[in-house]
Amino acid sequence: MNARTRSDWMAPVKSGLMGGLIALLIAMVGLVEVSVKRPILTADGRILLSVGQLLLLLPIILMCYKAVQVFAAGCEKVTDRLGLLATGALSGFFASLVLAALVLLGRVINLRTVFIRASPDLFNTLTFGLGLGGGSVVLLLFGALLGGLVAAITLLPDRIRRPLVLGLALVPLAAILTSALFAGRGFSVPVALLVGVVAAALTFAWRQTQPKLQDRVAALSPSGQRTYQVFRWLLPVAIVLALPRLGAYPSEVLVNVGLFVLMGLGLNIVVGFAGLLDLGYVAFYALGAYAMAVLTSPEMTWHGIHLTFWQALPFAVLASTSAGIILGIPVLGMRGDYLAIVTLGFGEIIRLVFLSDWLKPFLGGSNGITRIPKAVVGSIALDNSPKLYYLILAGCVVAAFVAIRLKDSRLGRAWMAMREDEDVAQAMGIDLIKTKLLAFATGATFSGLSGAIFASKLTSIYPHSFHVLVSINVLGVIIVGGMGSIPGVVVGALALVGLPELLREFAEFRLLMYGAALVFMMLTRPEGLVPEARRKLELHEADGEV
Amino acid sequence: MLRRLLRRVSGTTVFMWLIGIAMLVVVVWGVYATLSSGRYKASDWIDLTVYGIAQGSVYALIALGYTLVYGILRMINFAHSEVFMSGPFIGYFVAMALSQSGFFNRQPFVSLIIVLLVAMTVSTTIAVLLERIAYRPLRRAPRLVPLITAIGASYFLQYTFLGLFGSGIKGYPEVAQLKGYWPFPGTSSGILRTQAVVIVSAFVMLAILYVFVQRTKTGKAMQAVSEDKDAAALMGIDVDRIIVITFVVGGALAGAAGVLYALLFKQVKFDMGFLPGIKAFTAAVLGGIGNVNGAMLGSLFLGISESLFPNLVLDGLGLPAPYQLKDALAFIMLVAVLIFRPTGILGERLAVKKA
Amino acid sequence: MKRVSLLMVIVFVAVIVLTACGGAKFTCADPKGCVDIAPKDPVRIAYAFVVSGGDASLGTDTKRGSEIAVDEKKEILGHAIELVGEDELCAAEGGQTAATKLAADPKLLAVIGTNCSSAARAAIPILCGAGIAMVSPSNTAPDLTDEARPPEYWCYLRTAHNDNVQGAKMAEYAYEKGFRKAATIHDGSLYADKLQQVFAATFVQLGGTITAREAVGPQDTDMKPMLTRVAATGPEFIYYPIFIQAGGHITKQAKEVTGLENVQLAGADGIFSPDFLRAAGDAVVGFNWSSPDFSAFGAGYGDFLAKHEAKYGEKTLAPFHAHSYDATMMIFAAIEKVAVKDADGTLHIGRQALVDALFATKDFQGLTGTLTCTATGDCADPKIAVYVGQSADPDTWNPGADADSNPMKIWP
Known part of the structure; x- marks a missing residue:
């Protein structure tokens, strides 16, 4: 020394x-x-x-x-x-x-x-x-x-250092966040000091009292425990329901996050559960959106059908589901990276065909499809983001529920067996064809739902919105969140879709920072932000080997 | 006998055969309709094929970078398209400096070689840095992890170049000696000189690579590592060194491809790598990924069909603006090939599962 | 403790008294509400341009036009000018998000944007809903200022010329010069598709024939196969109103395809930029562009270019910087016209009044000409000229009607 x-x-x-x-x-x-x-x-x-x-x-x-x-x-x-x-x-x-x-x-x-x-x-x-x-x-x-x-x-001693560092870090963060969300103009020195000191004091206090609080909770009577548990669940639910109160722009960001959560939940089944690397996931999103647009827009006169959002929704979702099966069949025999590039190809084929002069009389070509009606619930038109938020929230809750139930079902376990080793899974009596197609179909369904909501949210859609980068973004969402982990999808979407929205002043550099963040993330925490227990275990096993 | 056959033929196999037959019918019909319309001369078809070979040979040089890395690390190096972009991008500044001093006009070929060397060096450096910083720490991670890292690195590099050098288009200086045609039998006016140069230099480089991989000790070591890393290490091969060499070779080829691309198409831009990158990767898969010969074959096949098929097939079917669907057609062809050969044209080696 | 609460009460009372005695209060009579700008606060306007991704050069170009206008104007009625911005991503979803964010800002007066018509279609209803005036420097899709446009587009104007004007002018030129057989190429963008449609319709109406209508992808590089196909139809004139990258490839490669060596090539203002010379090289000599008549671009434009070079270290990237500059200046002029200033310097600006003032713009001297807005929001001075390329050297870029200009105006 x-x-x-x-x-x-x-x-x-x-x-x-x-x-x-x-x-x-x-x-x-x-x-x-x-x-x-x-x-x-x-x-x-x-x-x-x-x-x-x-x-x-x-x-x-x-x-x-x-x-x-x-x-x-x-x-x-x-x-x-x-x-x-x-x-x-x-x-x-x-x-x-x-x-x-x-x-x-x-x-x-x-x-x-x-x-x-x-x-x-x-x-x-x-x-x-x-x-x-x-x-x-x-x-x-x-x-x-x-x-x-x-x-x-x-x-400095640990006790002081932590609150101090936290306070120092929180001041700029809070300043940036408030200016991004509410058009603030930075903090003046006294305000900054106040925020810093309060943050530091709170951390200090929390670190002092947290163990005691835990003891206190443990010491509660059974009924008290129950109230505590109910409260612990009710609080987040109340917060989630109240989020659109933040204003139109935060709701807009949340709706965009929601669209990606829906897609992420679907892709999570395909990639996270079943281990089928799909880079063309945007195809189903596009199909859902276009099906919704074609069926509802008054511009589309060639078929003479004009449905409302709710009438068209089942058809849009069904269109994506069947596309999931139809596109799934040719790739049944392919593995790993072959699958990746072929699905990427599917995504591009769909986009290019939708854009082409060939289908222009039916799908609008470069002009897109406009005048898509908004969804109407009862007498309320979901015409702004705070209202749309509840629609997308409902979609996400349903999808998450399905995903959670599927995960531990017989099918879910078959998917995971297939992910680990196809040959062994087949030997164990799993019907690979059925299992794979079900994974593709479920994934496509969620994506189609997301696409349909997307179309009614935007009221006009263009083939350019369905670029391969969307597929890659969704993949990024589930990887950053943690493969196979359902809360991870939400966290991943917040991090990759929500955060960049807040840093809009760096618009030109969003993708630069996105790239740097992905690399950094994979190097330091490859299991994702909210890893699935089994996967975390696998990665640690791998660490043990090195 | 029949029963066993019936058992093997499931619904999906029948479905796939039906898809295949439908595709074939459409193709034959389209080709027949186009050719019988007699709108195109024989020389037009030969021209189209030559254009396709030129494009395909650029794809081949990029595709090799993908396939070499895939062969050894079993990962899609998504950032390879940025390796391809970076070389000619920096090379542009050298070319412009040479051009401003008048040297480029006096000695175009010496200048081109200087630019080529610069581009290859830059691309190689970027490739090696990528390996060192982004991929090496993830050697043992599950396969999706390096893939995502590569995607991240790709974004990062692309937008770093945008930030550093701006979003404007940069145009390479044109070489007066390479304008016009050289005579070539069958074509309508001969072969474009730039295309001839690109095709010949690409083939020379491919030949050098072939000899390097097949004949040299390092090349054999590369093959050994791609076969089995652990066994190769036991045989005294420095696996890390071989992996670095793979990235060096891939990077150098990508840099060279970039300059040839600039010679053909003149423009360089920060996002110029994306589409050729995807195409080259498609070509590598088409040929059988991990297989060097397959990458070359797949690239030429892809180049030619992109140039030929929209006119040959879609025109006859009466589709308007068939070249708009060029990329879609390339991917459809990929699907068609992979349905019947799930591991690519030359991809037997990967029939063993690697997933 | 007691003392603190006492202090707070005093402060509270003081604040109420002070606000109450602030002199004669301004009452807002505007149906869409007013924006009040306190004495030391800046006047806030925003841009919504595509500043990332493949179309970034278009957005960066227009953004710089606005920035230079802000630099030049320095202040409005004693208030500094603040230019904030959002990325519209050249897509409907980007336009919607950007507009939602901008609309949430209660102090925002006007938006310059968007670049892309698809983004505009999603952004307009939101910004108009918030009563924010919107002037686009580069949307050219005809439907945005069509007679039949929806009433929720009431706040939208543009300084860019309508595709209907530009496409038709080029067709008239081609027919007048004796071309009878023309081919068109678009790149799947709204802009190019609309322009070629207008061109083809006008050209056929005049008595010409369209031999081929092709399309490419904006990222495609090898155009020779497509051009071989076009060559087989034997056109005399090829019109491709697309963007620099693909446009450069087509221009260069058309000279290399048998049968097209002597065909007249033509494009629109999307490639009217020195970057296009860089992209296409020697093939631009003899190339025809339709673009605003630069002889109407006074000396101010030269000044603008000098400022641009000094501030950003590069030449202009795309053709709409001047339109953006004009859009910004037009907004400033309208604000000055309608703002009511209190004795203490507070500004009050009625939202409806601002939009009305913009629509009332008449004979406004801008870089792109003399702007007068129609009732549907077309403000451009649609004097379209056709230019011919004289040299491939980007440093000689100097559009005008003189003999040494490059490109040189040849029609009308």
């Missing part, structure tokens, strides 16, 4: 440079440029800390933290406090060195002919508007200071 070799000093330099490079990338793709005017902390209308600056700081802070962790690793208690602080400062210094180098380079040659975001504005942000010389020195000092601070925080 005392004898420090050269390599010990290389580690912080390395992580510092890494943090600097990530910050550099963030700056050069333009993330800073778009968000530098979005305030987190303000004072008298001036921006003290913007989202853009925070984005630059974040990788530096994380990498400094990593360096400090490496330094402290293997010690019960860090004795060399000065060394620890120096490690943090060193890594922060090198991180800012990368940025300073960029500024210097940008002044010497015109980077903008290649890197379009290397604008004078960006350099101004990086140097705190102090010009090249002074700005670079301040930048370097600031980096070192920041690194030192990170190290200092790790030195």
Whole structure:
């Protein structure tokens, strides 16, 4: 612990440079440029800390933290406090060195002919508007200071550190969230302090009282226990029912999330339960939507049938279900990746055929189908998102119920057996053809339902809405949530569909961050956010092997 | 005998045969109708075939990247389309610099080789970084995990390029010596010089790859690793090194494919990789994924049919604007082939289950 | 504890008294409500453009047009201008989400957008429902400003020219120049499909024949097979009003297909951009575009381009930046016209009044010409000219009627 070799000093330099490079990338793709005017902390209308600056700081802070962790690793208690602080400062210094180098380079040659975001504005942000010389020195000092601070925080006792870090993290999060949802304008310093202190105090208090509360619950009388359980269930239900109260835009986001939850529940059966990798799931979504549109839109005059939403719904769902079976038959003999590419092909075929001039008289071609009526319940037209929310919620609840019941049924177990090993499953007397087709059909049904609601929500649909990226997104939803896990689908949809909606100011970078998040997620938590118990076990077994 | 046959023939098999026969009837009818209409000259058909071969040879170079990685890691490297995009994208800046200094016009072929080398280096670097950062830690994870990682990496790379270099279209400088035709029998005006160059260079590279995989020690080690990783490791093969080499080879081929693509089509853009990537992967599956020869064959087959079939089949059936359905047709063909050969044209090797 | 509550009571009373004594209160008589902007608050407008995905260049281009307008205007009646934005994804679902989010903002006055007509169809009912004025710089689908448009489109206007105008002009030009056999190609987009329909209908009406009507995918690269098919029908003129990527491929490859070497190629304003020169290369020499008459684009346009280059480090990406600039400026002018200013600087803007003011726009001097809005919201100055390509060098891009312009106006 005392004898420090050269390599010990290389580690912080390395992580510092890494943090600097990530910050550099963030700056050069333009993330800073778009968000530098979005305030987190303000004072008298001036921006003290913007989202853009925070984005630059974040990788530096994380990498400094990593360096400090490496330094402290293997010690019960860090004795060399000065060394620890120096490690943090060193890594922060090198991180800012990368940025300073960029500024210097940008002044010497015109980077903008290649890197379009290397604008004078960006350099101004990086140097705190102090010009090249002074700005670079301040930048370097600031980096070192920041690194030192990170190290200092790790030195604090656990009891204080956790609430402090939480408070620090919560303030920008809350500021961004409120500005995304309610068009707020960042926090002023006192408000930020208040939010931070309250958050910290609450965490502190919760950590103190939580064990006691648990004891208290355990000590309740049986009837008290029952009330407690009922309350525990009623509370979330009440919250879910009350969500549209948040306003039209949050409801809109939730409806979009709901559409993906429905599709996710279906694909979860196909991929998560039965292990059939389907990349063309959007085909059934498209079919459901188009069936709904063709049957209800007054524009479609070639067949002379004009149904209402509820009359058309069974047909739309039925169309998807039968398509699930019909498209399922040719791929019965295919496995794994062959299946993946063929289903991807199906998705594209459906989209291209719907778009084609050939079927234009029947399906509208590029013009799409417009004037699709909204759903009407009783005398209430579901014409805005807070009302539509309940429709999609009902759909999701039904689908989730079916999925949960199926999971532990004979069929569900057959699916899982098939997922684990087709040949063994067949040997055990499982009819592979029937089981597979049932998986495809159930999955397609949910997707068709989602598509039908989608069509009536939008009132106009176009083939472009059914791109292969939708399939990939749904797959992402179930993977991020946790394969085979039903609550996971909800969490996954919230994370992949809901969260990007909230970060709309980064619209241009949504897919960039989506990609980075997927990679990061798979590297750190491949079992998903809410893993299914069996799958988690499998992954841990795999860990054991390595 | 008959009874045993009947037992083997289930409802679904009959259904599939019916689909197959229906497809065949439609195709034959379409071809007959088109040809009997006599609207196209024989030279038109040969032209279309040549266009298809040029497109197919670009697919082949990309498809090999998919198939090599699949053969060894059993994963679809979805981000390979971005490996393909990155090379010519960076190469563009070199080409533009050369063009502005006047060197490109004086020495077009030297310049093209410089651009090619740059593109191959960039693509290789991206491929190796992908393997190192995104895939290596997941070597033992369930198969869907690296697939999702690859999809994520694909998005990330695509939009990083968009952010760094902008969304405008970048056009490669044109080579004056490569304009016009070279005589070629059967065609209406000869073969386009760019296409000739693309076809020849693609075939040279494919031949080099073939020799590399079949004859060299490293190539044999690659085959061994794709057969059985653990056994190969026991035989003293450094599996990690071989996997890196696979990504290097795949990346270099993709970079080369990118430059050939730019030579044919001139434009590079951040999302240019997506469609060729999907097509090349389709081609790899068509040929039998994991099989190097299959990838080449599948690519040429796909290229030619994309160019030929809409006109040959759909025209006769009276469909308007058949080339709009080109991609749909490519996928239908994939389905048709896989119905009767579920592991692709040359894919016996994968008949053993790998799922 | 007591002291705190006392303090709170005092503050509470003070607030009530202060608000009550705020002078003569403005009463809003607007049927759609008013937006009040406090003295130090900015005037907020928004864009709804496609800024991600494959069509990002179209959205980025128009977004920059609006941003430059905001930079130039700096302030309205002493208030700063805030431009917020949403991504409409060039799709109906994107347009709906973007509109829902924008409509939830009570301080938002007007929206510039959308780019794509499909997004517009989903967004218009929502924004109009919230009384927010909407001016699109690049929707060209005829139905959006048709006589028969639904009443819930009452808040919608556009500075882009209607497809009905542009497609017909190109047909007239082609017929006038002696072409009698034409082929059309579209890419499955609403824009291209509508334009080629209008072109074909007008051309046939004039007495020409359409030999082939083909379609491609916007991401397709190898167009030679499709062009071989077109060549077999023997057209003299090929019209493909599509976008840069596919348009570039067709232009370049048409010169390489036997039988099409000398056919006149033509497109619309979707490819009227220096990026198209980059994409198509030498084949653009002799190419025909229909586009707004740039001789009506005053000196202001040159200034605009200089500002654009300085601010973004690249040339304009698509053809609608000037329309976007005009749309933004038109909104500013309308706000200035209807805003009522209190003594303390608070602005009151009636929503219906703002929309009415926009519809009343007359002889507005914009970059794209002199804008006058019709009762259905078509504000463009539809002076369409046909241009011919002179050089493939994007740096020479300078549309005009002079002999050294590239592209050069040749008709009318």
